[in-house]
Amino acid sequence: MTSDASTRPHIDRYEPTEIEPRWQARWNEIGLYRTDLNDTTKPTYYVVTMYPYPSGDLHIGHWSIMATTDAVARYHRMLGKNVFFPMGFDAFGLPAENAAINSGVHPAKWTFANIEVMRRQLRTMGNMFDWDAEVVTATPEFYRWNQWFFLKFLENDLAYRKMQAVDWCPKDQVVLAREQVLGVERVCWRCGTQVIKRDLEQWFFRTTKYADEYLDYTGLDWPEPIRLMQTNWVGRSEGAEIIFETAPDAFQPGGAELPVFTTRPDTLFGATFMVLAPEHPLVAKLTHPGQQAALDAYLHETRRKSEIDRLSTDREKTGVALGAEAINPINGERIPIWIADYVLSGYGTGAIMSVPAHDERDFAFATRFGLPIRQVIAPAGTTAGSMESAHIAHTADEVLVDSGRFTGMPAPEGARAITKALEEKGRGKSSITYRYRDWLVSRQRAWGTPIPIVYCQADPSCGVVPVPEAELPVLLPEDFEFRPQGGNALEFDERFTKTTCPRCGGPGRRETDTLDTFVDSSWYWWRYLTPHKSDGPFDRALTDRWCPVDQYTGGSEHAVLHLMYARFFAKALNDLGMVSEREPFLRLFNQGQILGEDGERMSKSRGNVQDPDELVSRFGADSVRLFLMFMKPWEADAPWSPTGIQGVNRFLNRVWAVTLDPHHGDPRSKVEVTDPEAAAQELRTLAHRTLRDVTEDHEGFRYNTIIAKLMELSNALVRYRGTAVARSAAWDETIDLLVRMLAPIAPHIAEELWSRRLAASGAEWSSVHVQSWPAFDPSLVAVDSIELPVQVNGKLRDLVPMAAGLTQAEIEPLVMAREKIRAQLEGKQVVRVVHVPGRLVNIVVR
């Protein structure tokens, strides 16, 4: 029945480099991916993946994130939703400025040239980006709204300026937000240089206002690790603030309040000394003249120490007694006041009550300096004894001992009772402290959003003056004069700095710091909806319809950076009545990293970088997309395999062949089909089961198994190729399903095959990407006959073919009749038979 070579149609080879640009051009031409944001006939689905920095080099990691997110978007489009999937560029930032300092090229020129290159690279992926919505943050039309938000925040006490010891990167010559300083080594998140502390007056956004709200993920589908990192970063601690008072002595009158924060007010009777941070404001006042020299030496030493030395936990504790005493408000006891650098000025009140019996750090300090240790907590049923080990864990059955009228109370109750007693005396209250800090947004760099502030030089009563809204944007100069030694070019550019005070009209100087580029990424998803709107940052009707973002994807390195800032903006803008939601992203997914072949992070210096452009020219974008999805679970990290991509390339070649040339199977690879109808039915069943599984896997982002299952289906097609099965309706249906299932993940080949099939059937062309996602036939997915695994004592011994859905009574005779089973049961006694319907039978023998 096979046709001979002369009737065989000419089938060209799968040539992705021909197909892919052709379809990309066509899609672009017909506006296939232009989303009508006002279409209300379909449910909206908003997909965003973190936009890239325009380094001018799209790397394989971008492909992994963006191509897979594209599959998400396309899948939802096929489900009948109105999907919006935009792309933009995080265009402000240091690399452009550093390039400018080195080469003299204007950062805008460098940046926009890179964007041009990256747009081209991005287009080769074949993603359904709606380029009409593109956002470029370094354009005045975008950054003026950064300035506008800054002014709104200022008006509403969400932005403020203060002097503070801040983290300074000496290489980039810029301050960093707390969360932009990484690890124990305390290095700059961008360049890896160790930061130092500097006292500077800087602008902050009041992110801590929402500290508690960040802990609430109600309604959000976010990965647990991210939620934990954010929760730890906020670092909420419940406890009490307790006000100690200085005792009068010959050198000071006493009566000064010394509030401390503690999570264990129940240990108040165990406080045997107090410790202030060296920077504590009362240190100078309380120092006994006899201690002045020792104190000065210690303060000097502390300042000299690097942050790292100071924060090192295994360093021996150091400190100096002030020579003054404090009064414990619960029992009037006088205890000595020390300073030590293990107490941090920035946390709590910068002072602690020291309870060495129940805190390891206090214990270490007390031991070092011979200070008393007094146990006030003990497991129920024991009495206070000599304390040898530090810190008893908070357990349910521990009780207060040696604690006056509170003795005998369970610890939690004691904590409440002591707090209440203090509150009645006005000496304390329950209190919550956070480790979280406000976001420092000032940056001493020229290539960023100018902070819209003028410092009046005429009238001190004007002082720090916001630029009026009507005068926005404060534009960056058209040309910078960068100095080779670096530094902020805005600072010495008089055309920029020289201005007039908006309040009094006198001479003024502009703020030369710019905003952290993370401000840009804190609201760009709203801007995508109206990227060129000039009378507001976004359109409320559209943000209401489309936001929050349904699906957001990106790397987990932004757990406490971008993602926290974005949540802050949603909450702040909601409070200001600008948006309806309080959370930006409903569902978040963090993909893992593609590592180099050596298993290390890809980097130019290691020489283990994979160039996607080169891979595309060899294998085509679809193969690159597919391999990135196939090689690992999306969320996992895995090394690149230079040979692995050939597997998916072969797969696409086979799909090409079975689709376009079904009747010319290789005689060696095809199977002997004795019952074509049964075989066709089997193929159809496999197709529908594949569809069911692939649909489920889409919902769970399991792209690696989607591709494995499509490979299995195509392998089955290869086996039946050239047989009678290839002439069946089932074959045709299977090919149709296969092409549709391929569409979200390999959009070009799917489109090409789809269009050729339409042409062959004489149908009018319509893109595969506007087809619906098929529904599987439940009756086909149901199983009617099975090979039931049979275990004896938990070990697999046989597979017994039988009809599905039999009862245990029906199954047992079938199983017992099997020779292999009989052999296993020989001379043994059957204790019980476990039957898991449809799964297996386990015969337990003795």
Place this chain on the structure above:
RNA sequence: GCGGAAGUGGUGGAACGGCAGACACGCUGGCCUUAGGAGCCAGUGCCCGCAAGGGCGUGAGGGUUCGAAUCCCUCCUUCCGCACCA
């Protein structure tokens, strides 16, 4: 130190508490080819065996269960985040 994730063939990885190793890569042998970074066939966890078959196997050790890669406990290793936060 605290918190998290993860340990499965030569490799990447599959497996609602129920047939471990799907699907690939690589490798071995063979076919085809002027050629191949092409295609096809067969094999490929380890051990014994010609085979049939059997034994052992998911970082280590315990436990729960008829049954554990999967659940629980104790370790070990790797990676990530935080780190004197009172």
